[in-house]
Amino acid sequence: MAKPPANNTATKVSSFVLMIIFVTLALSLIALILAITAFSYGNEVVAGYLLLIGFLGVALSTYVLFQTRRRIMRLKIEIPPINTTVECPKCGTKTVREFQRGDYIFKELGPCQKCNDKMLITAIYREVKEKPGTQSPLR
Amino acid sequence: MLVFPKGELVEFTAIMGSLQSQVAQTDPFGEFSWILNILFYVVFIAFIFYGQRIQMYVMLREVEGSLFKLKYIKDEGRKTAIETIKEIGKPQTDPTARVDRFLEFFTLPPQSLDPAGIVWKLEHILDVRDVRLKDEVKLMAPSADDTQTNNLENTLEVAMTLNFIYKVIRHYYLLGKKTLSLYVIMQIQMILPLIMREAEAYASALKAFAYGQPIGDGAGSLVAAKLMHGHEIRKIPKDNVAATVPMEGRTAYVIKAEGPGGNVGKTGDAVKTVIEENEGKIATVIMIDAAMKLEGEEVGEIAEGVGAVIGGPGVDQFKIEETILKYHIPINGIVVKEDIGDNVAPMRKEIFDAVDKAVERVKQVILERTKEGDKVIIVGVGNTTGIAQ
Numbered sequence: 001m002a003k004p005p006a007n008n009t010a011t012k013v014s015s016f017v018l019m020i021i022f023v024t025l026a027l028s029l030i031a032l033i034l035a036i037t038a039f040s041y042g043n044e045v046v047a048g049y050l051l052l053i054g055f056l057g058v059a060l061s062t063y064v065l066f067q068t069r070r071r072i073m074r075l076k077i078e079i080p081p082i083n084t085t086v087e088c089p090k091c092g093t094k095t096v097r098e099f100q101r102g103d104y105i106f107k108e109l110g111p112c113q114k115c116n117d118k119m120l121i122t123a124i125y126r127e128v129k130e131k132p133g134t135q136s137p138l139r
Numbered sequence: 140m141l142v143f144p145k146g147e148l149v150e151f152t153a154i155m156g157s158l159q160s161q162v163a164q165t166d167p168f169g170e171f172s173w174i175l176n177i178l179f180y181v182v183f184i185a186f187i188f189y190g191q192r193i194q195m196y197v198m199l200r201e202v203e204g205s206l207f208k209l210k211y212i213k214d215e216g217r218k219t220a221i222e223t224i225k226e227i228g229k230p231q232t233d234p235t236a237r238v239d240r241f242l243e244f245f246t247l248p249p250q251s252l253d254p255a256g257i258v259w260k261l262e263h264i265l266d267v268r269d270v271r272l273k274d275e276v277k278l279m280a281p282s283a284d285d286t287q288t289n290n291l292e293n294t295l296e297v298a299m300t301l302n303f304i305y306k307v308i309r310h311y312y313l314l315g316k317k318t319l320s321l322y323v324i325m326q327i328q329m330i331l332p333l334i335m336r337e338a339e340a341y342a343s344a345l346k347a348f349a350y351g352q353p354i355g356d357g358a359g360s361l362v363a364a365k366l367m368h369g370h371e372i373r374k375i376p377k378d379n380v381a382a383t384v385p386m387e388g389r390t391a392y393v394i395k396a397e398g399p400g401g402n403v404g405k406t407g408d409a410v411k412t413v414i415e416e417n418e419g420k421i422a423t424v425i426m427i428d429a430a431m432k433l434e435g436e437e438v439g440e441i442a443e444g445v446g447a448v449i450g451g452p453g454v455d456q457f458k459i460e461e462t463i464l465k466y467h468i469p470i471n472g473i474v475v476k477e478d479i480g481d482n483v484a485p486m487r488k489e490i491f492d493a494v495d496k497a498v499e500r501v502k503q504v505i506l507e508r509t510k511e512g513d514k515v516i517i518v519g520v521g522n523t524t525g526i527a528q
Contacts, residue, residue, distance in 0.1 A: 077215055077342045082352055082485050101350050104399035105361065106368055106527040124353050124525055125491040126484075 017068065021061045028057025085123035088112035099124060195321050198328045202312045205331050206305070212342045213305040216298035217242065223294055223349040227287050228280020237279050241295055242302045244272075262454045272296070286351070289400030290524060293348040297341050297483070304338050337479055344483035348401055353525035355481040359427040359448075361494045362473075362501065363395035363519025364528050372528055378402050379409035380528050387502060388511040389422070398523035406449055406520055407458025413516055419466030422513035424459070425473065425504055427497055428520035429490070432476035439493030440476040441500055448472035449520045471508065473500050 032054035039047035082099035091114050109119040186193070217238065224234045246268045249260035276283070276292045283291055308327060315324035347354050353361065367382035374397065375381045384391045392413045396404030414421055428448040432438065447459040447470055463470050475493045501517060509515055 077212065077339075077345075079343065079346055080485070099350070099352060104351060104525045104527050105353060106364060107399070123491055125486050125488045127488050 017064075021065050021068075024057055025061040028054045028061065030054075031057060080126045080128065082124060082126050084121055085125075086119050087122040088115060088117055088119050090117040091115040093119075191321060192319075195315075195319065195324055198321075198324045199312070199316060202308070202315070202324065202328055202331060205335055206308055206312055208335070209301075209305045209308055209338055212338055213298075213301045215342065216301040216345050219345045219349055220291075220295050220298040224280050224291060227283050227291065229282040230279060231281075234279045237275070238295070238298075241275055241279075242299050244275075244299060258454055258457045261452060265452060265454065286400035289402045290348050290351045293401035293522070293524060294345060297344050297348060301338060301341050304334060304341075308334065340480040340483050343480070343485070347483070347485045348524060351399060351401070351525050353486045354483055354522055355477045355486050355490050356429050356483060356521045357486060357523055357526050358429040358475040358477070358490050358494055358497070359519040359521040360395045360398065360523040360526050361486075361491075361519070362427045362497045363393050363517060364398070364523075364526050365494065365498055366391070366501070366517060366519075367393040367395070367528055375412050376405065376408045378404040379406065381409065381413060382528070386515075387505050389505055389509055390514045391505070391517050392417075392514065393517045393519070395519040395526075395528060396521075396523040397528070399525055399527040401522055401524035403451070403520075403522050405455060406518060407455035407462075410459050410516060410518060411462045414462050414466060414468065417514055419468070420514060421466070421468050422509040422515055423504075424463060424468055424470045424516045424518065425501055426459075426470065426518045426520055427473045427475070427501065429477050429482060430474035431482070432478060436476050437489075438477050438481060438487060439489035439496075441493060441496050442474050442476065443500060443504070444472050444474075445470060446472050448474055469508070471504050473497055473504070 031050045035047045035050035035054055038044075038050060083096050084099045084103045086095045086097065086109060087093070091112060093112055093114050103121055103124060105121055105124055107121045109121065111117065112119050221235055221238050224230065224238065228234070246264065249257055249264060251257055272292050272295070273288065276288050276295065280288065280291055308331075311323060311327040314320075315327065344354060346352070366384055366386075367380075370382040370384050370393075372380050372382050375394070378397050379394055380397045381392055381394045384393050394406070394409045394413065396402045396406070410424065414424075426448045428450065430442070430448065432440065447456045447463075449456045449459065459470070462468075475490060475497055477487070477490055481487050481490060505515055
């Protein structure tokens with residue numbers, strides 16, 4: 001479930017897009033080389049402009065390349081870990097473990113190791129860690 | 140050589156040369172600056188005439204990206220449904236063709252030109268649908284027990300919803316591409332973020348239903364389950380359970396859908412049954428359900444009000460309102476706030492913790508709104524997958 005299938009059309013990146021990215025990257029690198037040449041000839045203004053174009057091109061093409069990679073990575077259905085709390089109603093012994101198929105709230109399990117009473121599933125939940133910066137100050 | 144109107148003969152190269160030298164003195168790009176100027180005008184004119192078209196292609200590309208994601212989610216839904224059926228139901232034949240047929244299943248609501256009696260027509264159609272879906276699931280998964288059948292039915296319904304979302308978005312995308320109508324594309328592009336959120340929520344619901352994990356919508360059911368646990372449980376119509384629980388000196392009839400399979404029950408029938416059993420002598424009805432939160436509100440916030448807090452197509456809400464009106468019974472509602480994504484996804488810890496607060500709020504309402512010795516009905520509304528009683 002977590003990994004996208006290799007032959008999925010949704011995960012393919014267009015070769016045309018890749019070509020444009022790499023051509024832009026190559027042109028930007030040429031601009032940077034020309035900037036160095038212009039600088040060595042003493043034409044500082046032209047060198048400055050070429051340097052700016054070169055850096056912008058490199059930044060833009062790398063950004064687009066990473067965005068294309070991110071699109072592939074986003075195509076995953078993330079399943080957060082689910083926890084099951086098992087509790088002894090008599091002595092209060094509490095354990096938290098990973099969810100197992102067949103678990104449900106108020107399911108009776110085997111005997112408690114401390115008091116031999118039947119253990120009970122009291123909670124099944126997932127914990128979500130909020131990404132920093134996603135909380136609005138307008139609360 | 141160029142011939143000007145006044146008959147002057149001017150050498151073209153000489154003019155260009157002087158122009159270039161003038162430009163070179165002021166422009167850092169020197170002789171190439173005229174190329175940049177032409178380029179600028181070309182881009183400017185292109186944007187004047189083709190701006191909207193360019194914008195449209197950008198929008199189409201955006202919709203296309205989301206459509207690929209929707210296709211992936213939809214395919215995963217189908218795959219999960221087939222795998223779960225094979226795993227649990229142990230069918231003799233490959234269920235793939237039957238699942239594919241099931242994904243295209245539709246339910247047509249009744250005609251509303253004459254709205255009188257539409258609720259009963261809708262209820263009948265929903266009953267027929269429910270029976271049909273259960274029969275289909277039993278045919279697909281003959282070895283599944285009742286709980287597993289309910290969970291499988293829910294899994295297939297989620298896969299069906301994802302398939303429907305994908306098809307609708309694909310329809311508008313292709314229609315927009317075919318007609319090149321900015322307004323068709325714009326409409327779908329504008330609501331796409333909301334649709335994607337919903338689709339992602341359903342994607343996480345797939346595994347929850349397949350494994351029988353409690354979902355956010357089950358908050359109301361969990362409140363009722365906590366109140367009735369340890370007391371004698373009896374079955375009431377339809378697909379519901381009830382328990383008589385002494386609470387703060389009152390008698391509480393606690394109702395919820397029968398778990399732990401994925402089930403919402405016919406709450407309207409259950410409330411009606413209990414009220415009629417007590418000849419309408421009920422001091423108050425308290426309903427607890429999960430409700431959509433607004434952006435900015437906390438997940439698990441509790442709110443209180445009046446009215447029948449129940450979602451769905453409206454049949455149960457109608458029945459409850461009819462019954463309480465007949466016997467003049469006040470109705471109170473308590474809601475646990477959550478996001479659309481949390482509603483169908485496995486239950487978040489914040490919602491689970493809010494359930495205990497909701498139980499306390501129920502007790503508070505009983506103390507404030509009823510007298511000692513009164514009878515009250517407490518209804519936990521919601522899908523009870525993964526929640527027993």
